[in-house]
Amino acid sequence: MNGNAEAKLIVSVMVLSLGLCFMAKAGMETVWSHDYGTDKAKDKANLEIVKDKLAPGGKALRLPFVAGSVNLPGCNAADLLLAGPVTFVAHVRAEGLIGLSQEFSLKAALRDQKDGEQYEASTMVQVTRVPSDKYVALTFHVGLIQLPAEPKRYRLSIARGWAGEVKDRTPVVWVARIEMKANGKKAAYISEVDPDKVCYRPGQEIKTRVSVVNPTETLFEGMVIVEERYGLETRNVVAKQQARIEPGKVGEFSFSWKAERPEAGREVHVTLLDNAGNPIDNNNAYFGIARDPSFLVTTGQFAGGMYPPALKLKSQIRAARQMKAAGQHRGEVFSWSYCELGSFMPPEGEDPYLGRQMPTWVSLKGMKRGVRLMKEIGMTPISYLAGPAWGIAAYELYQRHPEWFVYSEGGEIGMYDMENRAKYMRRDDFEFVPYNWCLFWGELDATNPEIRRYIADQIIKVAKEMGWEGGRWDVWNMGVGMGSRTIVGKLIAKTGEEADRLTAESLRALKEMVAKALPDFTWGYNMVAPERNATTPLTMAEKCRGGGWLLDETVCSYYKKTSPYHYWAAYRDRIIGWNDHCRKLGGIYNPYPLRRGGGKYPVDRLYESIICQAGGGRYGAYGPYENEAGLVGRIGRMVFRYSELFFGWNYDLQKEDQKLVQVDAPETLWWKQMIFRNKSHAGRPQTIVHLVNSPVSEEVEENPGSLVRLPVTNVKVTCFKDEGQLPQKAWVVTAEPMTPDGEPEVQAVPMKLAKEKGAVSVTVPSVLFWKVVVFEY
Amino acid sequence: MKRARDKRNRITFYGVALFLAVLGFAFGDVKLAEETIEGQTAYRLENERVSLLVNPAQGGNVTSFKDKKGGSVELVHQVPLKGLCMDHFQTQRWPGEMLAAAYTPKVIKQSPAECVLQVSYEVKGDWQSASFPRLSGLLLEKTYTLRAGNPVLECKVKFTAPRNESKLFSYWLQNVFFAGGQYEEKTDVSFRPSIRGVRRKTLRDNDRYGREDWVNDFSDGWMALLDTKAKTGLVVLSDYHLMNCSYANGGNVSLEPMYRIQYLPPKGSAEYITYIVPVTGLDNVVAASEDYVIGYNMQSDGKGSGSVELTAVRALNAPKKLALDPAVVSVDDSNQVAKIAPVVFENLGEAPQIKKITFAGAGKDPLVLRVRTTAEAADGKTFERSFEDYYNGTYAWGENIQVDMTTPCYVGKRPAQEMRLQKPEVMQAGKGGRYNFWYGEGFMDNMYDIISSIRLTSRFNEGKTLWQRAFVANNGAFGNRLSAFPYDYDELLKYNVIILGGVKADALNAVGIEMLSDFIAAGGGMVVLGGPMAYSFSGLAGTKLEEMWPVSSSKSPFAIKPMGDAVIEVAEKVPFLQDLDWSRAPRVKYLHAVTVKPWGKTVLTVAGKPFLVIGQMDQNKGRVACILGAPIGAMDRGKTPFWEWSDWKYLVRQLLWWAERNDFNF
CATH class of the missing domain: 3.40.50.880 (Class I glutamine amidotransferase (GATase) domain)
Known part of the structure; x- marks a missing residue:
C-alpha cells in the first residue's frame, strides 16, 4: 500500500472518532428497552429477577456480588437499524457499595452485523450517585457510542461486571430497566461533528466535517451553523451552510476556517436549524489551537499503540483513532531508536533493526508510519531521548572518538557487555535471540563544541527523517557531572556550581543549534524535581525556558511511607508550589503519577489529578482520573475547554495568607493553598479559587474503599479588591454537577455577584469533589 | 487471630519451659537420641533451647527444628526437600543428587556437654542423565554439634578429593524454613548485608532493584530470616571469605550461602562451617557474628539529629562485654560525622538487651550508621569487628537509589575476602599440548x-x-x-x-x-x-x-x-x-x-x-x-x-x- 492510499484509509477510519459530550442529546429517543417488571425470563447464571416494591414495574434484576462478567437476560437484540450517537440509560439502585470503588459496571456492545465492528459504552454504579432506597436513571458515561453516519443493522448485548474484593459486606445492584437512546425518525439530526485534527497550529486551516441524517420521509431544508467557543464567554460563528437532504439520506457538510490565537482548548459547536430558523439539533467536538500541542495536554502523553514492536497497520490505526477520540495532543514514544545518541537512525536499508534499550527488532517503516499518523490527527509526536549514546553505533563512535566520552573518577565508562557485542555481530543468524540489555552505553562530554554539533546533527537528522516534532530527554540531558573526566583524566567540572553552569550552557547551545534547522522543535526533560535541583538552578531554568516539558518522575515514589509527601496536604503543596515555580521559569510541569500508573486506589488517582491540574500541571502519564458515573465528571475535559484558567503563563499562585479571597467553609474544604491570580485571553485580571473537598484520609493510599466526603453545600466565596478594583463577573467552572442531584457536565456557570462592603461574593451550591470559582475584573 | 495465636504460643512456651525444667533440661544437658522416621533411623539433638532432627536418609538434613524460646513451633515445613543444612552443587540442576540422598550416619560424641553427629556421602557425579566427572568421588562429611547451654547448632561440611584426582565444585548450602513456623508473605523478612546496606526482602517488596534473590555485593557472611511480627527466626552465619553470593529465594523462605568455586588437588579438602542461631526479640538484623546478633531502629529528623535503638542477643559465644562504638555519617558528605558515645552490653545472653542513643550533626538524610564492635570473652580476649547500614530516612526517592533507576546513592566498601586457594602440588602450564x-x-x-x-x-x-x-x-x-x-x-x-x-x-x-x-x-x-x-x-x-x-x-x-x-x-x-x-x-x-x-x-x-x-x-x-x-x-x-x-x-x-x-x- 502506498503512502497516499494508506492515508486515505486512515482518514476514512477517522470518521469514527469523535469527542462528543456524553449527555444524551435532546433529540434522542428510546429506540430499544428492556423492563424487568414485565420480564418473564427465568433465573440463570446468578441473575435473579425479584419482586421489588421500589422498582417502577414491581420487579428488578437482582445482581449480588459475584466476581466476573455475565450477560444480562433480556438484553440481547438484533437487526437494530442505527446511526450516529447512541447511548444507554439504566434504572438502578444499589446496596453495600462504598466510595468510588470500581466494583460494579454495566457494559453495552453494538456489533455491526455486516462487518463485525463493535462499539461499546459502559458505566460504573457507585454510591456517590446511586442510592439504595430509590431507582435513579444512570446514563452510560464512558464511551458514548458514535456509530457511523450511514444507518446500519446492529446486534446488541449488555453485560454486568463485578470486580475487586469484597470483605464484610454484600453489595447488590438492582436493575429495573435499561433503555437505548438514539436519534429516531421524527426529525433530521446531526450524526457527527469531526474536526480533522485534535490540535491546530496558529495559521493552519481547521477542517471540520458535519454529517446530518434525514430519517424522515420528507425533504429536509435548513441551515448548519458552526460556532467556535473558547474561554468563559467567547463564541464565534465561523461558518454556515444551507442544508438540503433527501428523505432517508445523509448530508455531508465541510467547513474550514483559519486557526487563530489565543492558544486554547476549544469546542466546535454545531447547530442545525430548520427552514423556519428554529434549532432542531446540536452537536459538538473539541480541538485545540497551540503552537506546541503539548501546551494543551489534558489526556496523557504516551502514544501507547505506537510503541514497538506492535507496529501493525491495523493496531496503529486503532491507536490513532483512540488517541483522536480521547483528544490526546502529545504522543511520546519511549525507547524506539537504534542507538540513541550513538545513532538514532539505523544504517541505511536496515529494516527491521535491533534497537531500544532492551534490544528488540523494530520495524522502521512501522515507526515512521506511527509518527505520520500522529501528525495527521494533529498530535505532536515526541521522541524519547534517553540521553546516553548506546548500542553498537555508540560502541563504534567510542572507538573513533574515545575523547568524546566522559569517565568516572576510577576511569570507568558507562557500561558495556562484550558478550552482547559478539552476539550482536551475529544478529543476521536465524537462531539469533536478542539479549536483554544494550551492549554499551556511555555519556558524551557536552562541553565540547564538536560533540554539541554532533548531538545537534543527530537530533536534526532523526527529526527530519522520522518526523518527530520534539524530544524528551530522560536520564541525561547534556549534563556535566561534577567529578567526571576526559580520557586523559582532566576534570570537566571541579565544583557543583561549575557543573550546573556548564550543563545549562551546553543545553542552551544545543537547543540553539537545533533551532536553526528546526525552529519549532520542542524539548522535554526528566529529573526536574526540587529534590534533584537544589544545587542546579541554572540547569533547571534552562530546562524550563521556552516551554520545556518537565516530566517529574521523582513524584512517583511519594506513595512510600518514607516520603514526607505521602501526606496529601504535603503532596498538594509540593506539586502546586513547584508547578508555580516551573511555570514562572517558562516550563510546562508534568508530575508523574504515583507508582507511575497512579495511586493504588481510585480516590488516590482522583486527588492526584485534581492537585496536578488545579496547579496548572499536565497530568501524566495516561491522563487524569475521570468518572461521570460517580459524579466526579470529566475534569480533564474541563481543564482543556477552559484552558485559560489553568495553563496561562500569568497563572500566579498566591501565598496562603493572601487577602484577596475568603471562603466560608469547613476546614475539610481546601482552598487557601489554591488561589491564583490570572489574566483572561482578553487580558482581564482574574482571581481563581479552587474548592476541593479534601480526601478522607490524610495519607495517600490509606483509603482502600475510596471513601469520599459528603458534598459541602452553600460555600460562600468572597473576593476583595485587587489593585483597587472589584470583580465585575464570576463563574463556577465545573465538571461535576452544580448540585449532587444533577448530571455531571463540563460547564462555566455565570454566578450572580453579591456586593458587600469592599468585596463581592458568590455562593457555590455544592462542592462534591472540585469546583473552580473565577472572578474577573 | 494472629495475636491470639501468639498468646497461645507464649503460653505453650512457658508450659514447655516448665516441663523441660522438671525433666532436667534446666541443668543444661544436651541429648542425642535415635528416632525412626518411615523405617529409617534419624537423630534428635536437643538442649534447653532447641530441638532438631537430623535425617540421614534425607541428605543428612535437619528436617525438624524448633526453637523453644520462639514458641517451639516447627520451622521446617513438613514436605519433601525442606530443611536446614541441605547440600547442593551449583552445577547440578536443583534439587541435585545430594538433597534427598541416603547419607551414612555416625555418632561421634554423646556427652551431657556436647553431642556430635556426623553424616557422610560420596558424590556420584550423576544427576538427571548428566555426568559431572569433576564432582564424582568427592567425599562429603557433615558434622553437627550441639552444646549444652548454647543455642547455636554448628554444621561443619568437609569435602575431600580422592587420592589420585583433583576436583572442582561450587558448594551451595540451603536452609529452607518458615520463620515463626508459618509462611507470611508480608511479615517474613530476610536480612542480608550488602555494600548498599542491609537488604531487607519480603515476597512482595521487590521495588526498583527487582527481586534481589541473589545479593552479589554482600559484605558479611550472615543472613537472617525473621517473622517480624512474632520477632523470631534464624540467623545463618557462614564464612564470608568462602562465599560467592548471598541467596534468599523469591518466596522468602530460605537463607542460602552460595560458595565460591573450589579447586581441590588430590587428597585436598575444604571445610564450610555454618552456625544456625535461633533468635527472639528482634524484628530486624543489622549485624551478626559468632558473638552477637544485633537489630536496630533508627529515627532522624531529616536534618542530622535522631536516635538509634540497638537490640542485641548472643550468638555462638556469650561475650562478657560487648561494646558498640557508633557513628552516623551523611551519605552526601562523608566528612559530616556524628560521633556517639559508645554503648556497652554486659553479659550478653539469649534475652534481648536494648540500648538507646541519640545523635546530632550528622547532616541531612540519607545517612549511614557505622558501628565498631568489641566483644570481650570470659577469658578477657577481645574481638573487634564493624558493621554499617544505609538509612534512607526522609530522602525523597524512598530507597537507596538515584533517579537514574540503576545507581545506588550509597555504596560502601566491601571487605577483602581471603582466598584460601588450594593448588596442585606441582604446577606446569601447557600440559594440554600446543596452541591452546x-x-x-x-x-x-x-x-x-x-x-x-x-x-x-x-x-x-x-x-x-x-x-x-x-x-x-x-x-x-x-x-x-x-x-x-x-x-x-x-x-x-x-x-x-x-x-x-x-x-x-x-x-x-x-x-x-x-x-x-x-x-x-x-x-x-x-x-x-x-x-x-x-x-x-x-x-x-x-x-x-x-x-x-x-x-x-x-x-x-x-x-x-x-x-x-x-x-x-x-x-x-x-x-x-x-x-x-x-x-x-x-x-x-x-x-x-x-x-x-x-x-x-x-x-x-x-x-x-x-x-x-x-x-x-x-x-x-x-x-x-x-x-x-x-x-x-x-x-x-x-x-x-x-x-x-x-x-x-x-x-x-x-x-x-x-x-x-x-x-x-x-
Missing part, C-alpha cells in the same frame, strides 16, 4: 581481531586444541565481571597462552589474579592487550599478576597519552618480527604510559615510547608480551591505525608463538 589459548576479551579488544591471529597459529585439532574466549561486562555500579574463567587449575594449566584484554581486577577478583600469576609462574605465556580499560585503568597495577609483567603501570587511572597518530618503529629486531610489512607505517593514537622493568625488552616504540614490551621474569616463568597501544581513535584518511594494518594479525600470531615458546616457527 584462553582469551579474555575486554572493552574495544575486538578491534585487535585476535581470533584471526589465533586461527593463523595452527590448524584447529578437534579434541586436542583448546581455544576459549570469555567476555568482560561492566555493569555500572555493580562492577566488572567475566563471562567465564578457568577456575580449575587442571584446565588453566592446559593453556599455553592467556591473552588478557581489558579484564579489570574486579572481574578477575583475587582468585583469578592469583591463578593467572600462578599460570605465568608455571611457565604459561601471556599477551596483555592495550585498551581503554587496560593497564592503569584495570586496577591490576601493583598486583601479584602485574609483578610477572615486564612493565608496571600507574595505580591511578588515566595514564594514557594521545600520540598524534605517531608511527610504530622497530626498536629491537627480534625473530618474531620476521616477514612483516612495515611500509604501511602503522600508527598509534593512544598509548599507555608505563615503566619498563629492568628485565623487560622494548621491541617496538612510538615516538620513543614503548609500544611492545616483552619479557620473562626468569627462565622458569612464562613469557609475557605487553602491547601498550590502544585500538581507539580516528585517524586522518591515508594513515593506517595499527589494528587495521594488514600485517597486524601476523604480528600478533607471531607474538603468540613467542609467548608459548614455539621459537621453532621463526
Whole structure:
C-alpha cells in the first residue's frame, strides 16, 4: 500500500472518532428497552429477577456480588437499524457499595452485523450517585457510542461486571430497566461533528466535517451553523451552510476556517436549524489551537499503540483513532531508536533493526508510519531521548572518538557487555535471540563544541527523517557531572556550581543549534524535581525556558511511607508550589503519577489529578482520573475547554495568607493553598479559587474503599479588591454537577455577584469533589 | 487471630519451659537420641533451647527444628526437600543428587556437654542423565554439634578429593524454613548485608532493584530470616571469605550461602562451617557474628539529629562485654560525622538487651550508621569487628537509589575476602599440548581481531586444541565481571597462552589474579592487550599478576597519552618480527604510559615510547608480551591505525608463538 492510499484509509477510519459530550442529546429517543417488571425470563447464571416494591414495574434484576462478567437476560437484540450517537440509560439502585470503588459496571456492545465492528459504552454504579432506597436513571458515561453516519443493522448485548474484593459486606445492584437512546425518525439530526485534527497550529486551516441524517420521509431544508467557543464567554460563528437532504439520506457538510490565537482548548459547536430558523439539533467536538500541542495536554502523553514492536497497520490505526477520540495532543514514544545518541537512525536499508534499550527488532517503516499518523490527527509526536549514546553505533563512535566520552573518577565508562557485542555481530543468524540489555552505553562530554554539533546533527537528522516534532530527554540531558573526566583524566567540572553552569550552557547551545534547522522543535526533560535541583538552578531554568516539558518522575515514589509527601496536604503543596515555580521559569510541569500508573486506589488517582491540574500541571502519564458515573465528571475535559484558567503563563499562585479571597467553609474544604491570580485571553485580571473537598484520609493510599466526603453545600466565596478594583463577573467552572442531584457536565456557570462592603461574593451550591470559582475584573 | 495465636504460643512456651525444667533440661544437658522416621533411623539433638532432627536418609538434613524460646513451633515445613543444612552443587540442576540422598550416619560424641553427629556421602557425579566427572568421588562429611547451654547448632561440611584426582565444585548450602513456623508473605523478612546496606526482602517488596534473590555485593557472611511480627527466626552465619553470593529465594523462605568455586588437588579438602542461631526479640538484623546478633531502629529528623535503638542477643559465644562504638555519617558528605558515645552490653545472653542513643550533626538524610564492635570473652580476649547500614530516612526517592533507576546513592566498601586457594602440588602450564589459548576479551579488544591471529597459529585439532574466549561486562555500579574463567587449575594449566584484554581486577577478583600469576609462574605465556580499560585503568597495577609483567603501570587511572597518530618503529629486531610489512607505517593514537622493568625488552616504540614490551621474569616463568597501544581513535584518511594494518594479525600470531615458546616457527 502506498503512502497516499494508506492515508486515505486512515482518514476514512477517522470518521469514527469523535469527542462528543456524553449527555444524551435532546433529540434522542428510546429506540430499544428492556423492563424487568414485565420480564418473564427465568433465573440463570446468578441473575435473579425479584419482586421489588421500589422498582417502577414491581420487579428488578437482582445482581449480588459475584466476581466476573455475565450477560444480562433480556438484553440481547438484533437487526437494530442505527446511526450516529447512541447511548444507554439504566434504572438502578444499589446496596453495600462504598466510595468510588470500581466494583460494579454495566457494559453495552453494538456489533455491526455486516462487518463485525463493535462499539461499546459502559458505566460504573457507585454510591456517590446511586442510592439504595430509590431507582435513579444512570446514563452510560464512558464511551458514548458514535456509530457511523450511514444507518446500519446492529446486534446488541449488555453485560454486568463485578470486580475487586469484597470483605464484610454484600453489595447488590438492582436493575429495573435499561433503555437505548438514539436519534429516531421524527426529525433530521446531526450524526457527527469531526474536526480533522485534535490540535491546530496558529495559521493552519481547521477542517471540520458535519454529517446530518434525514430519517424522515420528507425533504429536509435548513441551515448548519458552526460556532467556535473558547474561554468563559467567547463564541464565534465561523461558518454556515444551507442544508438540503433527501428523505432517508445523509448530508455531508465541510467547513474550514483559519486557526487563530489565543492558544486554547476549544469546542466546535454545531447547530442545525430548520427552514423556519428554529434549532432542531446540536452537536459538538473539541480541538485545540497551540503552537506546541503539548501546551494543551489534558489526556496523557504516551502514544501507547505506537510503541514497538506492535507496529501493525491495523493496531496503529486503532491507536490513532483512540488517541483522536480521547483528544490526546502529545504522543511520546519511549525507547524506539537504534542507538540513541550513538545513532538514532539505523544504517541505511536496515529494516527491521535491533534497537531500544532492551534490544528488540523494530520495524522502521512501522515507526515512521506511527509518527505520520500522529501528525495527521494533529498530535505532536515526541521522541524519547534517553540521553546516553548506546548500542553498537555508540560502541563504534567510542572507538573513533574515545575523547568524546566522559569517565568516572576510577576511569570507568558507562557500561558495556562484550558478550552482547559478539552476539550482536551475529544478529543476521536465524537462531539469533536478542539479549536483554544494550551492549554499551556511555555519556558524551557536552562541553565540547564538536560533540554539541554532533548531538545537534543527530537530533536534526532523526527529526527530519522520522518526523518527530520534539524530544524528551530522560536520564541525561547534556549534563556535566561534577567529578567526571576526559580520557586523559582532566576534570570537566571541579565544583557543583561549575557543573550546573556548564550543563545549562551546553543545553542552551544545543537547543540553539537545533533551532536553526528546526525552529519549532520542542524539548522535554526528566529529573526536574526540587529534590534533584537544589544545587542546579541554572540547569533547571534552562530546562524550563521556552516551554520545556518537565516530566517529574521523582513524584512517583511519594506513595512510600518514607516520603514526607505521602501526606496529601504535603503532596498538594509540593506539586502546586513547584508547578508555580516551573511555570514562572517558562516550563510546562508534568508530575508523574504515583507508582507511575497512579495511586493504588481510585480516590488516590482522583486527588492526584485534581492537585496536578488545579496547579496548572499536565497530568501524566495516561491522563487524569475521570468518572461521570460517580459524579466526579470529566475534569480533564474541563481543564482543556477552559484552558485559560489553568495553563496561562500569568497563572500566579498566591501565598496562603493572601487577602484577596475568603471562603466560608469547613476546614475539610481546601482552598487557601489554591488561589491564583490570572489574566483572561482578553487580558482581564482574574482571581481563581479552587474548592476541593479534601480526601478522607490524610495519607495517600490509606483509603482502600475510596471513601469520599459528603458534598459541602452553600460555600460562600468572597473576593476583595485587587489593585483597587472589584470583580465585575464570576463563574463556577465545573465538571461535576452544580448540585449532587444533577448530571455531571463540563460547564462555566455565570454566578450572580453579591456586593458587600469592599468585596463581592458568590455562593457555590455544592462542592462534591472540585469546583473552580473565577472572578474577573 | 494472629495475636491470639501468639498468646497461645507464649503460653505453650512457658508450659514447655516448665516441663523441660522438671525433666532436667534446666541443668543444661544436651541429648542425642535415635528416632525412626518411615523405617529409617534419624537423630534428635536437643538442649534447653532447641530441638532438631537430623535425617540421614534425607541428605543428612535437619528436617525438624524448633526453637523453644520462639514458641517451639516447627520451622521446617513438613514436605519433601525442606530443611536446614541441605547440600547442593551449583552445577547440578536443583534439587541435585545430594538433597534427598541416603547419607551414612555416625555418632561421634554423646556427652551431657556436647553431642556430635556426623553424616557422610560420596558424590556420584550423576544427576538427571548428566555426568559431572569433576564432582564424582568427592567425599562429603557433615558434622553437627550441639552444646549444652548454647543455642547455636554448628554444621561443619568437609569435602575431600580422592587420592589420585583433583576436583572442582561450587558448594551451595540451603536452609529452607518458615520463620515463626508459618509462611507470611508480608511479615517474613530476610536480612542480608550488602555494600548498599542491609537488604531487607519480603515476597512482595521487590521495588526498583527487582527481586534481589541473589545479593552479589554482600559484605558479611550472615543472613537472617525473621517473622517480624512474632520477632523470631534464624540467623545463618557462614564464612564470608568462602562465599560467592548471598541467596534468599523469591518466596522468602530460605537463607542460602552460595560458595565460591573450589579447586581441590588430590587428597585436598575444604571445610564450610555454618552456625544456625535461633533468635527472639528482634524484628530486624543489622549485624551478626559468632558473638552477637544485633537489630536496630533508627529515627532522624531529616536534618542530622535522631536516635538509634540497638537490640542485641548472643550468638555462638556469650561475650562478657560487648561494646558498640557508633557513628552516623551523611551519605552526601562523608566528612559530616556524628560521633556517639559508645554503648556497652554486659553479659550478653539469649534475652534481648536494648540500648538507646541519640545523635546530632550528622547532616541531612540519607545517612549511614557505622558501628565498631568489641566483644570481650570470659577469658578477657577481645574481638573487634564493624558493621554499617544505609538509612534512607526522609530522602525523597524512598530507597537507596538515584533517579537514574540503576545507581545506588550509597555504596560502601566491601571487605577483602581471603582466598584460601588450594593448588596442585606441582604446577606446569601447557600440559594440554600446543596452541591452546584462553582469551579474555575486554572493552574495544575486538578491534585487535585476535581470533584471526589465533586461527593463523595452527590448524584447529578437534579434541586436542583448546581455544576459549570469555567476555568482560561492566555493569555500572555493580562492577566488572567475566563471562567465564578457568577456575580449575587442571584446565588453566592446559593453556599455553592467556591473552588478557581489558579484564579489570574486579572481574578477575583475587582468585583469578592469583591463578593467572600462578599460570605465568608455571611457565604459561601471556599477551596483555592495550585498551581503554587496560593497564592503569584495570586496577591490576601493583598486583601479584602485574609483578610477572615486564612493565608496571600507574595505580591511578588515566595514564594514557594521545600520540598524534605517531608511527610504530622497530626498536629491537627480534625473530618474531620476521616477514612483516612495515611500509604501511602503522600508527598509534593512544598509548599507555608505563615503566619498563629492568628485565623487560622494548621491541617496538612510538615516538620513543614503548609500544611492545616483552619479557620473562626468569627462565622458569612464562613469557609475557605487553602491547601498550590502544585500538581507539580516528585517524586522518591515508594513515593506517595499527589494528587495521594488514600485517597486524601476523604480528600478533607471531607474538603468540613467542609467548608459548614455539621459537621453532621463526
